[in-house]
Each structure stands twice: as structure tokens, then as C-alpha cells.
Amino acid sequence: MLWSFARPHLPALLIALVLGLATSAMALISPLVTEWVLQTLAVAGSLRDPVLVLLGLLIVGAAVGWFQWVMLGRLAEDIVYDARRRMVLRYLGSRVFALLERSPGELVTRVTSDTVLLNQAASTSIIGLINGAITLVGSIALMAWLDFPLLAATLGAVLVVLLCFTVLVPRIATIEEKAQAALADLGTEVEGTVRSIKTVKSSSAEHARYASVMSHAAESRRQSLRSVRIQAAAWTITGAAMELAIIVVLGFGAYRVSTGDLGIPTLVAFLLYVWGLMGPMMELTQNLTTLQSGLAAAGRIAQIEQLPVESAELGVRITEAADEGSLLRAERQLSATAVERRPEPQAPEPPNAAIPVLKLSGVTARYEPHTPPIVEDLHLTVPRAGHVALVGSSGAGKTTVLNLLLRFLEPDAGVIRLGGIPYQQLSHAEVRRAFAYVEQETPVVPGTIRQNLQFSNPDASQSEVEAVLERLHLAEKIAELPDGLDTRLTETNISGGQRQRIALARALLARPRVMLLDEATAQVDGVTEAAIQQTIAEVARTSAVVTVAHRLSTVLDADQILVMDAGRVIGRGTHQELMETTALYRDLVAALRIEARR
Ligand SMILES: Nc1ncnc2c1ncn2[C@@H]1O[C@H](COP(=O)(O)OP(=O)(O)OP(=O)(O)O)[C@@H](O)[C@H]1O
Numbered sequence: 244m245l246w247s248f249a250r251p252h253l254p255a256l257l258i259a260l261v262l263g264l265a266t267s268a269m270a271l272i273s274p275l276v277t278e279w280v281l282q283t284l285a286v287a288g289s290l291r292d293p294v295l296v297l298l299g300l301l302i303v304g305a306a307v308g309w310f311q312w313v314m315l316g317r318l319a320e321d322i323v324y325d326a327r328r329r330m331v332l333r334y335l336g337s338r339v340f341a342l343l344e345r346s347p348g349e350l351v352t353r354v355t356s357d358t359v360l361l362n363q364a365a366s367t368s369i370i371g372l373i374n375g376a377i378t379l380v381g382s383i384a385l386m387a388w389l390d391f392p393l394l395a396a397t398l399g400a401v402l403v404v405l406l407c408f409t410v411l412v413p414r415i416a417t418i419e420e421k422a423q424a425a426l427a428d429l430g431t432e433v434e435g436t437v438r439s440i441k442t443v444k445s446s447s448a449e450h451a452r453y454a455s456v457m458s459h460a461a462e463s464r465r466q467s468l469r470s471v472r473i474q475a476a477a478w479t480i481t482g483a484a485m486e487l488a489i490i491v492v493l494g495f496g497a498y499r500v501s502t503g504d505l506g507i508p509t510l511v512a513f514l515l516y517v518w519g520l521m522g523p524m525m526e527l528t529q530n531l532t533t534l535q536s537g538l539a540a541a542g543r544i545a546q547i548e549q550l551p552v553e554s555a556e557l558g559v560r561i562t563e564a565a566d567e568g569s570l571l572r573a574e575r576q577l578s579a580t581a582v583e584r585r586p587e588p589q590a591p592e593p594p595n596a597a598i599p600v601l602k603l604s605g606v607t608a609r610y611e612p613h614t615p616p617i618v619e620d621l622h623l624t625v626p627r628a629g630h631v632a633l634v635g636s637s638g639a640g641k642t643t644v645l646n647l648l649l650r651f652l653e654p655d656a657g658v659i660r661l662g663g664i665p666y667q668q669l670s671h672a673e674v675r676r677a678f679a680y681v682e683q684e685t686p687v688v689p690g691t692i693r694q695n696l697q698f699s700n701p702d703a704s705q706s707e708v709e710a711v712l713e714r715l716h717l718a719e720k721i722a723e724l725p726d727g728l729d730t731r732l733t734e735t736n737i738s739g740g741q742r743q744r745i746a747l748a749r750a751l752l753a754r755p756r757v758m759l760l761d762e763a764t765a766q767v768d769g770v771t772e773a774a775i776q777q778t779i780a781e782v783a784r785t786s787a788v789v790t791v792a793h794r795l796s797t798v799l800d801a802d803q804i805l806v807m808d809a810g811r812v813i814g815r816g817t818h819q820e821l822m823e824t825t826a827l828y829r830d831l832v833a834a835l836r837i838e839a840r841r
Pocket of ligand 1: 610617637
């Protein structure tokens with residue numbers, strides 16, 4: 244899996260490997276040159292040549308080392324960038340409720356921190372492992388050439404390290420996985436606490452939240468500490484084994500020098516190799532541990548692939564980084580959506596204006612398979628112009644109808660038609676292009692107010708934007724902000740009602756065939772209420788408006804009202820008709836009257 248992230252960067256990886264090997268080769272030559280220096284000293288010869296060679300090795304080694312470092316850095320960043328690109332595409336292409344089911348904190352950590360663990364594993368440590376292994380074998384070969392008995396003593400120590408690897412490395416992998424999962428949980432906790440900070444404070448629940456977040460922080464610490472302990476053990480054993488090897492070589496070598504079997508220059512060169520072995524041994528230990536964290540991260544990143552996507556074109560493979568095709572297809576699909584969204588300025592009326600813009604026939608839908616349907620056998624016709632209001636008690640399935648219209652949810656049975664064409668024959672983008680949607684909780688989309696207003700119609704002109712702002716009584720407020728329309732929209736610089744009006748302005752600028760409005764259940768201020776009412780009335784003259792109505796004024800104005808109860812439509816008609824025929828409607832209206840009077 245890890246290799247699949249590295250494979251597209253094979254040429255860079257190979258160059259970095261060759262450079263690494265060159266650096267290692269130079270490090271391997273140094274002790275031999277040292278032996279040469281010592282031997283030259285013993286015969287009182289000129290030191291010029293060996294010293295020049297040593298200097299040359301130093302300079303070339305430094306230059307190659309620097310270049311390799313930069314190359315590896317770039318490679319690592321390329322891998323992260325590529326993985327992030329794939330993940331974000333997958334998020335944007337996935338089915339809405341599959342994405343919403345996962346915690347935002349977790350989705351964020353996958354893109355931000357898991358990718359960083361991955362990059363090192365897929366670049367530096369793959370190369371480090373190959374390089375370390377080759378250097379190790381090279382050192383051992385050169386040591387065998389220098390003195391075989393001394394090598395046998397050294398290998399004893401190397402064996403200890405290898406044994407330690409086989410026992411410890413699999414454990415590091417398991418623990419790393421747990422440590423990263425604990426980190427993601429912590430992310431989820433912090434994110435949720437910050438998001439609900441007002442509720443937390445107003446309920447004096449800081450302590451409870453603090454305890455909960457800190458218990459996750461403690462768990463993360465505990466898992467990371469376990470990982471640190473094992474890594475420390477691996478490092479200590481490696482270090483101690485190498486120290487031991489040096490002592491053995493020193494003692495045994497000194498004995499062999501005293502018996503005349505070994506020259507001092509050879510012993511020094513051999514010792515330098517044993518010292519030099521430290522490098523590759525440590526490199527191997529380090530890289531194996533990094534590789535384990537990377538593998539755990541890659542596993543978590545790969546889970547993103549299980550998010551079901553809306554269409555095959557958006558099915559970006561995360562672990563098949565070499566599969567550039569899937570990535571380009573998804574990017575093309577997204578940009579095609581952006582192009583399609585631009586409304587045609589004078590869309591010619593289709594020849595048969597009698598065909599309703601939306602028609603739902605016998606639609607049944609559920610969020611999870613094998614659960615009771617949330618909407619059952621729904622029939623609904625939305626004419627090309629006019630206002631259809633959905634009313635009903637909480638949980639009746641009104642928002643679910645909007646989810647069906649926007650194709651966030653697919654029906655289990657029945658057909659939805661847009662302008663007479665079944666949804667199945669249209670792409671998700673083609674369906675959504677017909678709509679503008681104002682959510683109940685009007686979220687802040689990251690960006691400036693201008694971007695928030697224009698992202699569904701980037702071609703809207705300045706005068707159109709100004710006109711819409713004027714109409715929704717927002718112009719004055721926006722003029723007061725430090726950067727006007729270019730002020731970043733935050734949760735605090737705009738009030739809830741103003742944010743709703745911004746969402747409404749965005750919907751108006753999109754000039755949709757159908758405007759969907761999920762009214763806020765909470766009371767909104769008078770200005771916003773009047774703006775909503777006036778907007779619905781104006782838009783409904785030329786196009787369709789479907790509202791989930793929570794206000795009396797909205798209900799009274801509607802041309803057609805559907806009363807929903809437990810997923811079914813139990814009454815439909817005008818206000819007058821329903822007052823006479825439907826008891827639940829009378830109750831609802833009575834409740835709204837009380838609300839309105841307050
Ligand atoms: N993503 C989801 N997954 C599973 N069940 C869901 C999901 N969204 C809504 N439901 C369930 O569907 C039912 C209808 O919800 P829906 O939001 O459509 O009701 P509503 O009529 O709009 O209510 P309200 O007026 O309170 O917003 C509820 O029982 C809810 O628990």
C-alpha cells in the first residue's frame with residue numbers, strides 16, 4: 244500500500260537512492276583512505292595524496308548529501324500533496340450522508356496529520372532502508388576483506404540487533420496504529436467542544452468537556468508513550484550492541500596486534516567500520532519504526548476509499564496513486580459541474596411549459612437499509628412557478644423531502660422527475676443545477692462575503708450583487724464591515740439572521756429553476772422574516788419555490804401546502820381547504836399563531 248503512494252515518483256526515488264548510495268560509498272571509502280594515511284605515516288611517505296582524496300570525498304560527499312536531502316524533501320511533499328488531493332476529491336465526491344456520518348475531526352486529521360506520517364514512510368524511510376541495508380552489506384564485505392576473525396566477533400552484535408527487530412517491529416506497528424486512532428479521537432473531541440462552545444459554557448459544562456477531552460488526551464499520551472518505550476528499547480539495544488561490538492573488536496584486535504596477526508592501520512580502519520556500522524544500523528532502526536507509523540497511517544487513509552461516491556467518475560482511488568486517470572476524471576467532473584452551474588442568461592422556456600418542474604411519484608426512502616422508511620409513497624407535483632410549502636410536526640420527514648430533491652438521498656421506490664426527465668437519466672450535477680438551497684442552519688462557507696454570495700454563480704455582476712443586498716437589507720451592514728464585501732465571513736462578524744439573508748442572497752444570485760428553503764425553526768428577526776417572505780413571493784412569480792415552513796406567514800402565502808406526518812402526506816391543498824379538512828393542520832396553525840403572537 245505504501246509503495247503505491249511512492250510509485251508515481253519512481254524516477255525521483257531512484258535518483259535519491261543513487262545519491263544516497265553515492266554518499267554511503269564515500270563514507271565506506273573513508274576508513275580505507277585512513278588506513279592508507281596511517282600506512283604512509285609508518286613508512287614516512289608523503290601525505291599529500293591521501294589527504295587530498297579525503298578532502299575531495301568530504302566536499303563531494305557534502306554536496307551530494309545536500310542535494311539528496313532537498314530531493315527527498317520535495318519527494319515527501321509531493322507524496323503528501325498527492326494523497327491530500329485524492330482525499331479531498333473523495334470527500335467532495337462522496338455521498339452526502341456517508342460523509343456526514345463520520346466525525347469532521349477525524350476527516351480533518353486524515354488529511355492533515357496522517358498524510359505527514361505517510362510522506363516520511365513513503366520517501367525517506369524506503370530509501371533509508373535500501374541505503375542502510377546496502378551500506379551494511381558493503382561495510383561487512385569490506386570488513387571481511389580487512390580481517391575475517393574480527394568480523395565474526397562484530398557479526399555477533401549485529402545478530403542481536405536483527406533479533407530485536409524481528410520481535411519489536413510488529414509490536415511497534417500495532418501500537419502506532421492505536422496511537423494514531425487515539426489522536427483522531429482527540430481531534431474529534433476538541434472539534435466538537437469548540438463547535439458547541441456556547442452550549443458548553445451556558446450549561447456550565449466546561450468541566451465535563453474538559454474531563455472528556457483530557458481523557459482522550461491522556462489516552463493519546465498513553466498510547467504514544469507505549470510507542471516511545473518500544474522505540475527506545477529498539478534504539479538502546481541497537482546502540483548497546485554496537486558499543487559492545489566496538490569493545491570486542493578493540494580487545495580482540497589488540498590481542499591480534501600483539502600476536503602480530505594484524506597491523507595497527509588495519510585495526511584502526513576496522514574500528515572505523517564498526518563505528519561506521521552505527522550509522523546504517525541506526526538508520527535501519529529509525530526507518531523501520533517510521534515505516535511502521537507510515538503503514539498505520541496509510542491504512543487509515545485507505546479507509547477513505549470506503550466512502551461511497553455519488554458517481555463512478557468521482558471514485559478517486561486513494562491507494563492507487565499511479566492511477567492518475569481516476570484523479571483527472573474526478574477533477575474534470577468537478578470543473579464540469581462548475582461550468583454547468585453558470586445559468587444561461589436567457590434560458591429559453593422549454594416548449595412544453597405544462598410539464599411540472601418536479602414530479603415525485605410514489606417515492607419511498609430511508610437513510611439506512613432495513614430500517615422503516617422516513618418518507619413513504621410520496622406524490623408531489625411542483626409547477627414551474629408558484630410556492631409549495633411542506634408543513635408537519637418535527638421529524639415528519641420534511642427535510643428528507645428536500646434531501647431527495649437535491650439527490651443527497653436516493654429513493655428506494657418511486658420516481659422523481661425534473662422537467663419530465665427521471666433523475667436516473669440525469670447526472671447529480673444536472674439535477675442540482677436546477678436548484679438553489681437555503682439550509683436551516685445556514686453554515687459559514689470558508690471565504691469572504693463576496694465568495695459566499697457568488698460561489699453558486701461566479702458570473703453574477705457587481706450591480707446584481709448590490710441589488711440583491713439592497714433587497715435583503717444587507718447593504719448597510721456590509722458597508723460597515725472593514726473590507727466590505729471582501730471581509731472574511733466568520734461565525735461572529737455577522738448575526739444569525741444576517742447569515743440567513745446572505746444564504747438567501749446566494750440563492751437569488753444563482754437564479755435557479757427551483758428555490759428550496761428550509762426555514763429556521765427558531766424565530767428570526769423581523770427584517771429577515773419580511774425579507775424571506777418578500778423574496779419567496781417575488782421568486783414564486785416566475786419560478787418554483789419549495790419551503791419547509793415554520794412560520795405562519797410562509798404557510799399563509801403558499802399556493803399549495805402539504806401536511807406531513809410520520810413520512811406520509813396526510814393532507815394537501817390551500818390554507819382554507821386544509822383548515823376545513825385536516826385536524827393536524829389546524830393544530831399546527833394554532834401553534835404557529837401562538838408563536839407569531841409572542
Ligand atoms: N442522515 C440521517 N440518517 C438517519 N436518519 C435520519 C437522517 N436524517 C434524518 N433522519 C431521521 O429521519 C426522520 C425525519 O427527519 P427530517 O429531518 O426529514 O424531519 P423534519 O420533518 O424536517 O423535522 P424538523 O422539522 O424537526 O426539521 C427523523 O426521525 C430523523 O431521525
